[in-house]
Amino acid sequence: MPSPGSRQWFENEHAVDWSVAKARGYHRWKTGDEFKSFTANVLGMTGTFRHNIAAQSPQGVIIPRSLGGKRDPVLGVYTPEFRPDVAVRTKGNLRFWHTHPTLAATTKSGNPKWPRDGIGRPLPPSAVHLAEHMSRHIARDKHPGDHAGVNVEVPHAHLGDPGKYLFVPGPGAKAFDVHPFMLERLGTCKRLFVGMEGCIKGDSMTTEVLSSDEFSDTAVISCASVTLHHAPLFEYFAACLLWGVEHHPDIASIQRRTQEVQVFLVPDADAFSKDEVRHQCMLFSMRMAQYFPNTFVAAPPPCTPGFGMHDNCLAGDKCKANGVDDFRAFGASLLDMRVLHRSFPTEAFNEWYARRAVEKNKRGRWQEGLAAEANLLSGMIWCADPDHKYRGHISALARVGRGSRSKVYEAAHRLIACGAITPDRPLDLIQRQYKRKDGTWITPFDFEDPPEFTLAPRLACPPDYFRLLKEIPPMLTLEDRVARLEESDARRTALEETDDQEILDDMLSDEQRHQDRPA
Ligand SMILES: [Zn+2]
Ligand SMILES: [Zn+2]
Ligand SMILES: [Zn+2]
Structure with a gap:
């Protein structure tokens, strides 16, 4: 080597x-x-x-x-x-303290029982989970220091994966x-x-x-x-x-x-x-x-x-x-x-959009969240697995679409209600979020173990297919297109001119024939 x-x-x-x-x-x-x-x-x-x-x-x-x-x-x-x-293995992740107890000691972040990191600072709500929502993280047994199926009930941090x-x-x-x-x-x-x-x-x-x-x-x-x-x-x-x-x-x-x-x-x-x-x-x-x-x-x-x-x-x-x-x-x-x-099902999507707009209009809520719904749904359609299930994080779609996370979560609920997507677990479990205002707890949704969403069949992309790179024709530039048009115009004119010329030639030769004809 x-x-x-x-x-x-x-x-x-x-x-x-x-x-x-x-x-x-x-x-x-x-x-x-x-x-x-x-x-x-x-x-x-x-x-x-x-x-x-x-x-x-x-x-x-x-x-x-x-x-x-x-x-x-x-x-x-x-x-x-x-x-x-x-x-x-860098120790970068050792800064990310988190906890996932089987039962929550408190749901209020101000409470003295709220979990704290190694030097006594309260954990951010996004680092506090319930064990049932972290099953994949707890099950992982890839590197030394992983939970390997045995939960740790108190706050902790992990080493980074070897890179x-x-x-x-x-x-x-x-x-x-x-x-x-x-x-x-x-x-x-x-x-x-x-x-x-x-x-x-x-x-x-x-x-x-x-x-x-x-x-x-x-x-x-x-x-x-x-x-x-x-x-x-x-x-x-x-x-x-x-x-x-x-x-x-x-x-x-x-x-x-x-x-x-x-x-x-x-x-x-x-x-x-x-x-x-x-x-x-x-x-x-x-x-x-x-x-x-x-x-x-x-x-x-x-x-x-x-x-x-x-x-x-x-x-x-x-x-x-x-x-x-x-x-x-x-x-x-x-x-x-x-x-x-991968071809996006534009027609079905537009149909859905139009129907949704009419529904909202009827209830006097014309634009309410329609853009967020459309962004989320189109992202889920585009990024779904071939079995028509979206398995990623909804927050990733929020980031790529540059929408706010909470607006996108809310839109997810409305998409479920209107039948465009179906989640694999009850909605209320997914819904719980931290609300700073009233101090309620838990953001299980979307961390290590996000819910799966199944798209309505008409809204899924048709099966993917593949071509070799060399089979893909280059894009035409505007100049290319204009040049092509001019070229075909020129060809047509040339053709017309030849036609005229031929007719003229015919006429001439006719006349000539007449003239040539002996009197
Ligand atoms: Zn190989
Ligand atoms: Zn953990
Ligand atoms: Zn852990």
Whole structure:
């Protein structure tokens, strides 16, 4: 095995060209102290975080992130990604004290019996749960320190899960990264790949995009994780990256640009087989489509244990070649990725919307919450699993749709009442929320164990289907369309002219024939 960060490692295992790797400036730490000194000036990095990495993995690779080698001109924040050779457990989660007793001692947050953290501060209501609502969390037995089926009745905290890719907490990790070789293409590209699993996979795509004529109109950016669809910097980066960082064109050209660019979100190969990953991708695509309507999700084909590049994979185990970089290292092309096609049931949705508006109008409540209902329902439809059930958090839809959480929860109740969705457990259990005003307790809804909602059959998306990336035609720009129209106009005119000419020729030759006729 080549050592991480070496030329061989980049080229053979991740299909990243050495020039691409050098331009980013990956560098290796060889001792814990080296790591500490290399990261001494990283913004927002705590001593504990630094120490945890240095102590648990004395070697690793630092992955600088940036806007094409520059700091972001407005926010100025970018923090590196770390890839320790050994997976590291950071203690970040030890700050998140929470409790999930079988029976609640009190329902009032002001009460002296209200649960407190290790140094005596009262827990926020969002960290106080009942055991019955935390069954998944209590059952988990994945890493040391998990409850493994035995509940802890008093407040406590857990270690973070071991991670091979680490980010400094804060906004610097949520920004999209742009490789220096890709910056110039952003303003003009017709196709954009958004790597969703960090810089190395992004650089693997950059390598192919640079090496093939097929991709002369393509650019690549990447983000740290598929779960960043709520990132606060999203708007800023989605916008300024594509329209050129240096200049700000007018609204009309921005609109044209958003129409002509095809965006492909690129997760790992398990995106289409694991409900949870696909769910995150669909949320991400919803957010991206608010700016770029032609947004798709494209991933390498799923794992086939024991065959081809999945020779070493075992059925039921974690795939060993899940990333787009593995796919490329095996010799495959981005053009062979599979693109998910999901069609929104527009007609049924509009019908529902119209009927709902009429109902509300009858009761003299024309606009009351209709927008919140429509946003929530369309999000649930788009992000539902293939069995027509929405299994995610409702708060995620609130964040992606930029609605308020309480409005979205209320809308959920009205959607249930009107029959658009059906929850898998009684409503009153789901409904209980913390109300600061009267001090009532419990926010079970939507934490570790959210309820499932089944969509009314007519409101579900038809079954997904897949196409290869190379089968997807490029978008036509406005100029392309005008050029096509002009071309067909010109052809018609030319045709008409020839017709006229032929008739004229006929007439002439007729006359000539007459004239030629001997008198
Ligand atoms: Zn817990
Ligand atoms: Zn716990
Ligand atoms: Zn595999």
